[in-house]
Amino acid sequence: MKNQWVHKISGYVRIKISGPYPELFINRCIDNGINIWDIHSVGKEVLVCSVLLDETPKLRRMARLSDCKIKFIQRKGFPFLWAKLWKRNGLLFGAAAFFALLYILSNMVWGIEIEGASAPVEHDLREAVTDLGIKQGAFQFRLPPPEEIQSIVTDKITDATWIGVTKKGTTYHFQVVEKQLAEKEPKEAPGHIVAKQKAVVYDLFVEEGKPVVEINQLVEKGEMLVSGLIGKEGEEEQVAAKGEILGEMWYEASVEIPLSRTLHAVTGNQYRTHQLYFGDFSIPIWGWNPPEYEHIKEENYKGEWEIFGFQMPINYGYKDVLEAEEIEKEKAVEQAIEIAVEEGGEKVLSQFSDSAQKIDEKVLHHEVEDGKVIVIIHYRIVDEIGTKQPIIQGD
Structure with missing residues (x-):
């Protein structure tokens, strides 16, 4: 060889x-x-x-x-x-000139994209990158690497917290995160914190005001938790009570779980179709008549073609059509009870705030009836129970 x-x-x-x-x-x-x-x-x-x-x-x-x-x-x-090529030197020189031109064009800057910047910040950023020589028609090998560009423009643009720089083919992408000035919160009107529902006080943290309840104390809806009046009696000062008061509540939930469910399992029979993608639009090129399966699962693949860092507008992909069949799977009663406890907990928590927590659950009763399990569950939920109430003259 x-x-x-x-x-x-x-x-x-x-x-x-x-x-x-x-x-x-x-x-x-x-x-x-x-x-x-x-x-x-x-x-x-x-x-x-x-x-x-x-x-x-x-x-x-x-x-x-x-x-x-x-x-x-x-x-x-x-x-x-x-010798044969030299006889056709026009074709030879033309091909060499084409590849040379393609190489030169693929190493030039043809696009500058800026995301996340307001108009003034974008204007300042474009001026900064122009000073670095980053503009349409510039040769990439004469420009600093993206890491150095990022460091320079981040120092120059004082209104930006962070500027990310990436180079994709012939385009420079700038991702800007601008500084956000915190707005002053308006001064709250004086008020108390009262219970918005019946509960046992689980924990409390008072930032402003005077607490009037203790942990493990039962409170009714509307009962005062933190007073907005502080100071000596007769010389009280009105403030906006602030704090977090967590209350423990009890709920019972009834959940029904069927003892069987339908699953779809793959049989092993499959058919593949091939497509050409033009953006999001696809044209089938092979496999126009797949077999008709009663139940199917689909798995898709789409490749990406690049030349000199350019993302080609045309891509190849295929789709596997898998035959599936229905299977009845029986669940044990114990497994059904576990599922009921989980689903019941999610159902109960959906009635509270996003910060609510389930601290305990207990199955009170269960029975099997007509192919399903009926489960009665007791839950202990902890959630914020405080709500603001303005101070009324005479309080």
Whole structure:
């Protein structure tokens, strides 16, 4: 294999040797150090073989000494290929110019995209990147790397907390996170914190105001939890009570769980269709008539083609259509109770705030009836129970 590549690079010819003793010609060539290979007999007193291009001048003398005639029947290798291309040098130069131009264009900046910036910040950022030489038509190899660009523009743009820089093909992308000035919260009107529902105080943290309840104390709806009046009696100062008061509540839930459910299992039969994608639009190229399965599952694949960092508008993808069948799976009663506890807890928590927590649950009763399990569960829920109430004159 290695010699074949050497022969193709240096060039070789196929010759036909005819005469009374063509074997004598072969022997004289070997004796004189001429490399000959791939020798075949093609008729009576006729041989065909391969000889390196550099050694062809010696063949005439060997032919005279051997009383043979030689004829060149094939020319192979790089020197002959180059000679053919040189005859069509216009095509050769055109192809070289095309690839050179494509390489140059793919290493130039053709787009600058900025996301997340307001108009003034975007204007300042465009001026900063222009000062760095990042503009349409600039050569990428003359520009700083994205990490250095990010450091420079982040220092220059004082109204931005962070600026991300990425280079995709011929486009620079700038992702801007602007500084957000915290707005002053308006001063709250004086008020108390009262219970919005019946509960047992589970925990409390008072930031402003005077607590009037204790942990484990039962409170009714509307009962005061934190007073907005502070100071000595008769000299109270009105403030906006602030704090977090957590209350424990009890709920019972009844949940029904069927003892069987339907699953879809793959049978192993499948069919693949092939598509060409133009953006989000697809054109099928193979597999137009897939078999009709009663139940199916689909798995999709879509590739991405890139040339010199450019995302091509055309992509290939395929879709596997898998046959599935329905399977009835029986659940044990214990498993159904576990599922009921989980689903009941989610149902109960949905009635409270997002910060509510389930701290305990207990199955009070369960029974099997008509292929399903009916479960009664007791839950202990902890959630914020405080709500603001303005101070009324005379409180």
